[in-house]
Amino acid sequence: xxxxxxxxxxxxxxxxxxxxxxxxxxxxxxxxxxxxxxxxxxxxxxxxxxxxxxxxxxxxxxxxxxxxxxxxxxxxxxxxxxxxxxxxxxxxxxxxxxxxxxxxxxxxxxxxxxxxxxxxxxxxxxxxxxxxxxxxxxxxxxxxxxxxxxxxxxxxxxxxxxxxxxxxxxxxxxxxxxxxxxxxxxxxxxxxxxxxxxxxxxxxxxxxxxxxxxxxxxxxxxxxxxxxxxxxxxxxxxxxxxx
Amino acid sequence: xxxxxxxxxxxxxxxxxxxxxxxxxxxxxxxxxxxxxxxxxxxxxxxxxxxxxxxxxxxxxxxxxxxxxxxxxxxxxxxxxxxxxxxxxxxxxxxxxxxxxxxxxxxxxxxxxxxxxxxxxxxxxxxxxxxxxxxxxxxxxxxxxxxxxxxxxxxxxxxxxxxxxxxxxxxxxxxxxxxxxxxxxxxxxxxxxxxxxxxxxxxxxxxxxxxxxxxxxxxxxxxxxxxxxxxxxxxxxxxxxxx
DNA sequence: TTATCATTGTAACATATTGATACAATATAA
DNA sequence: TTATATTGTATCAATATGTTACAATGATAA
Numbered sequence: 227x228x229x230x231x232x233x234x235x236x237x238x239x240x241x242x243x244x245x246x247x248x249x250x251x252x253x254x255x256x257x258x259x260x261x262x263x264x265x266x267x268x269x270x271x272x273x274x275x276x277x278x279x280x281x282x283x284x285x286x287x288x289x290x291x292x293x294x295x296x297x298x299x300x301x302x303x304x305x306x307x308x309x310x311x312x313x314x315x316x317x318x319x320x321x322x323x324x325x326x327x328x329x330x331x332x333x334x335x336x337x338x339x340x341x342x343x344x345x346x347x348x349x350x351x352x353x354x355x356x357x358x359x360x361x362x363x364x365x366x367x368x369x370x371x372x373x374x375x376x377x378x379x380x381x382x383x384x385x386x387x388x389x390x391x392x393x394x395x396x397x398x399x400x401x402x403x404x405x406x407x408x409x410x411x412x413x414x415x416x417x418x419x420x421x422x423x424x425x426x427x428x429x430x431x432x433x434x435x436x437x438x439x440x441x442x443x444x445x446x447x448x449x450x451x452x453x454x455x456x457x458x459x460x461x462x463x464x465x466x467x468x469x
Numbered sequence: 470x471x472x473x474x475x476x477x478x479x480x481x482x483x484x485x486x487x488x489x490x491x492x493x494x495x496x497x498x499x500x501x502x503x504x505x506x507x508x509x510x511x512x513x514x515x516x517x518x519x520x521x522x523x524x525x526x527x528x529x530x531x532x533x534x535x536x537x538x539x540x541x542x543x544x545x546x547x548x549x550x551x552x553x554x555x556x557x558x559x560x561x562x563x564x565x566x567x568x569x570x571x572x573x574x575x576x577x578x579x580x581x582x583x584x585x586x587x588x589x590x591x592x593x594x595x596x597x598x599x600x601x602x603x604x605x606x607x608x609x610x611x612x613x614x615x616x617x618x619x620x621x622x623x624x625x626x627x628x629x630x631x632x633x634x635x636x637x638x639x640x641x642x643x644x645x646x647x648x649x650x651x652x653x654x655x656x657x658x659x660x661x662x663x664x665x666x667x668x669x670x671x672x673x674x675x676x677x678x679x680x681x682x683x684x685x686x687x688x689x690x691x692x693x694x695x696x697x698x699x700x701x702x703x704x705x706x707x708x709x710x711x712x
Numbered sequence: 713t714t715a716t717c718a719t720t721g722t723a724a725c726a727t728a729t730t731g732a733t734a735c736a737a738t739a740t741a742a
Numbered sequence: 743t744t745a746t747a748t749t750g751t752a753t754c755a756a757t758a759t760g761t762t763a764c765a766a767t768g769a770t771a772a
Contacts, residue, residue, distance in 0.1 A: 245488045247556075247588055287556025287588060311554040311590050313490075313530025345490055345530060345590075347554050397644075415749080434730055436750075456740040457748035658720080677759060679721075684758095693768095700719035701767040 230297075231365045234280065235332055240339030243280045248346040249291050250278040250312075250384065252391035253299060255355035255371055256408040259420045262371040263388065264298060264360055265380070269367045270329035273322055275381040276388065277369070278346070291349045298369060299351075299358040305407035306351045309394040312387060318343040322381050330365065350391040352407035399425055403444070406465040414451055414460040415439065444468070473540075474608045477523065478575055483582030486523045491589040492534050493521040493555075493627065495634035496542060498598035498614055499651040502663045505614040506631065507541060507603055508623070512610045513572035516565055518624040519631065520612070521589070534592045541612060542594075542601040548650035549594045552637040555630060561586040565624050573608065593634040595650035642668055646687070649708045657694055657703040658682065687711070 234243070253264040265274050277298045281290040288308070295304055320341045327334055334341060355371070362369040372378070380388065399405055405421050419435050439445060448462045477486070496507035508517050520541045524533040531551070538547055563584045570577055577584060598614070605612040615621070623631065641647055648664050662678050682688060691705045 244586065244588065246490060281556065281588075283586070284558065286558050287554070290556075308554060311530070311551060313524065313533075313590070315527065315529050343487065343526070345487065345524075347556070347588075401640075431731060432749090433732080433751075438730080450739095453739080455748070456742095456746060458738040458750080459740095460749060674760060675720090676722075676761075681759080695768080697769080698719070699717060699769040699771095701721080702769090703720060 230279065231363065234340060235327065235330075235334070238335060238338045240280075242283050243339075244283065245339060246342060246344055247281055247287075248278055248344045249281065249287070249294060250276045250346050250348050250387055251291060251294055251298070252276060252348065252350045252388050253295065253358075254350060254352050254391075254395065254408060255358060256421055256424070257355040257371075259424055261374040261424050262355060263374055263377070264358075265370060265372050265378070266362070266366040267368040267370075268326045268329070268365060271322075271325050273326065273381045274378045274384075276384045287347060291347075295349075295351055297363065298361060299353055300361060301353055301358055304351050304353055305404060306349055307394075307404075308347060308349050310387075310390050311345060311347045312383060313345040314383075315343065317346065317383055319382055326365065346387070348387050348391060350395060352395070352404055354408070354410055356410050396426055403442075409465075412448060412462045412464055414462060416460060418463070473522065474606065477583060478570065478573075478577070481578060481581045483523075485526050486582075487526065488582060489585060489587055490524055490530075491521055491587045492524065492530070492537060493519045493589050493591050493630055494534060494537055494541070495519060495591065495593045495631050496538065496601075497593060497595050497634075497638065497651060498601060499664055499667070500598040500614075502667055504617040504667050505598060506617055506620070507601075508613060508615050508621070509605065509609040510611045510613075511569045511572070511608060514565075514568050516569065516624045517621045517627075519627045530590060534590075538592075538594055540606065541604060542596055543604060544596055544601055547594050547596055548647065549592055550637075550647075551590060551592050553630075553633050554588060554590045555626065556588040557626075558586065560589065560626055562625055569608065589630070591630050591634060593638060595638075595647055597651070597653055599653050639669055646685075652708075655691060655705045655707055657705060659703060661706070 234240070251264075255262040255264070264277060266277055267274055277294060279290065279294040279297075281287050285293070288306075291306055291308070292302075292304070295306060296302060323340060324334070327340075360369040360371065374392070377385075377388075379385075395404060399422065405418070405425065408421055409417060415436050418439065419430055419432065422435070423430055444466050445463045446466050448464050450459045451462045452459055477483070494507075498505040498507070507520060509520055510517055520537060522533065522537040522540075524530050528536070531549075534549055534551070535545075535547070538549060539545060566583060567577070570583075603612040603614065617635070620628075620631075622628075638647060642665065648661070648668065651664055652660060658679050661682065662673055662675065665678070666673055687709050688706045689709050691707050693702045694705045695702050
């Protein structure tokens with residue numbers, strides 16, 4: 227499946243793909259109290275970009291998003307949600323893509339399908355940082371986690387897409403309990419609170435947070451964690467999915 | 470602009486439009502404690518459908534949605550939000566469209582662009598029922614308000630799109646204060662509560678509702694309404710947009 | 713004119729939720 | 743053993759919401 231881009235590149239009319247529709251994925255992870263995003267670098271260009279792709283003629287758009295995710299993180303069964311579709315005409319900027327292709331020794335004609343105007347459907351994914359294995363493909367020399375607090379300049383309108391994704395998970399954090407998808411199966415209350423604080427970018431009250439989370443009735447207390455800290459050991463919790 | 474569909478129909482390759490991308494609009498209104506939706510009927514077919522259209526090559530997608538809205542309701546400056554993009558391959562069902570075109574005496578070739586697979590971007594609009602003027606165009610013999618509680622069968626996956634739109638406004642009702650867009654400039658507390666109850670499909674407590682709404686600090690009390698009811702006249706309120 | 717009626721606006725109290733503080737419990741390090 | 747930092751939870755305060763009640767009032771009909 228590393229051949230996907232070659233297939234797109236050497237196929238000037240885009241046969242087999244839905245025309246004019248791209249998918250961009252904002253893949254969030256969480257580690258050491260920092261929110262992370264998965265970004266690609268394109269070979270010999272220094273461009274940073276969100277992982278993305280196109281929809282096959284014979285697949286649902288949501289399937290396509292999962293396929294892209296699988297290739298980037300090696301993970302199936304991921305929490306994945308569509309959040310917005312970006313359709314401004316100002317998005318149509320062919321220069322970056324031309325440079326990426328040129329860096330690969332490929333010089334497409336002006337009406338190559340990849341150079342036409344695209345509408346991009348944004349998805350965000352929440353993955354367990356400890357399990358995801360970022361994998362660059364044939365056109366990117368890296369696929370890495372970046373701290374949200376320390377991002378490079380992104381290609382095209384990808385910074386805008388990322389900002390909208392972040393805003394979406396902030397709004398949905400409480401209601402959809404999406405936060406749990408960013409943690410490993412077992413976690414302490416402190417880690418959970420740290421996650422919430424990082425996403426919402428504000429301090430929460432420890433006692434109230436713990437009371438509320440336990441009150442939801444979706445956490446199971448497992449065992450004591452034995453830590454290296456010079457203090458009382460916290461419990462480990464596990465998320466109980468609704469039956 | 471009534472010529473829009475003719476332009477689409479007699480243009481087998483879809484020149485001037487973004488390929489494969491449609492817009493469907495769920496236009497909500499509110500009258501006499503009933504939620505309404507604007508639906509089209511296509512001539513000589515009996516098909517009911519959400520108003521929709523396509524994106525011009527030289528316009529933003531959100532602009533296109535506003536253009537479509539303007540043609541259907543005669544209203545500018547409407548509350549309009551994108552809520553989801555529908556991309557299942559099962560959406561690709563050409564039969565209804567073929568019948569619509571056939572009823573107009575037009576028989577497109579199998580690779581007419583309108584018969585290809587489309588991804589549809591859903592928008593919902595909230596309009597003041599007393600101001601909107603539904604206007605059918607050349608291909609529809611009607612464009613009318615329907616009660617949400619008494620809908621006909623809709624074309625393709627339009628029922629699904631409508632359901633998702635309703636779900637969205639239910640979720641956003643409190644947070645975005647979107648309800649006010651469905652009422653005329655002046656309204657009574659009872660009307661506002663009726664609107665909330667209709668959208669959320671549940672009874673609210675009158676005293677608590679009034680207290681909360683007034684507590685938001687976004688309502689201005691204007692004057693007494695002099696009604697025909699045999700009871701105390703309610704105040705009229707006006708929504709104060711945030712400065 | 714007056715009594716009746718339905719509905720409005722709001723007060724008053726009860727209950728529930730969240731904020732703030734305090735403190736015992738305890739795992740490690742010295 | 744003692745010092746220390748953090749956890750789990752109790753307690754009270756503040757705020758928000760649910761519930762009940764009642765005076766005010768604008769038609770309607772006697």
